[in-house]
Amino acid sequence: MQTYKSLRKYIDGSVFILLLSCVLYSWTYFSDNHTPVEEKYQVSTEWTVEDGESLWAIASSISDDHDMTIEQTISWMKSKNDLDNESIFPGQRLDVPTQLTGVAQE
Structure with a gap:
C-alpha cells in the first residue's frame, strides 16, 4: 500500500510538471508574432x-x-x-x- 501511495504521488507530480510545461510553451509560442x-x-x-x-x-x-x-x-x-x-x-x-x-x- 505504501508503494502505491508514493507511486501515485510521483505520477501526480509528473503530470503537473508536464501540464505546466505545455502551458508555458504555448504561452511563449503564441505570444511571439513568429514573423522572421x-x-x-x-x-x-x-x-x-x-x-x-x-x-x-x-x-x-x-x-x-x-x-x-x-x-x-x-x-x-x-x-x-x-x-x-x-x-x-x-x-x-x-x-x-x-x-x-x-x-x-x-
Whole structure:
C-alpha cells in the first residue's frame, strides 16, 4: 500500500510538471508574432552587381538601412533571389531589402 501511495504521488507530480510545461510553451509560442525578421522587409530596390562585389559586401553596404544583421540580409537575398549559394556575377540584378512593411517609419 505504501508503494502505491508514493507511486501515485510521483505520477501526480509528473503530470503537473508536464501540464505546466505545455502551458508555458504555448504561452511563449503564441505570444511571439513568429514573423522572421527577413519577412518584415519588402523589395524596394534592385541592385546590379558590379565586378568584384559579393553578397557579403552588398549586405554590409545596405545594413544601415534596416535592422537585419549582415547574415540575415544575405539569407533574405538568397531566398528572394532564388540563389542556391552565395555565387553572384557582374551584371546580375538582385532584389535587396530596404523598407519595413507594417511598421511606422521615421
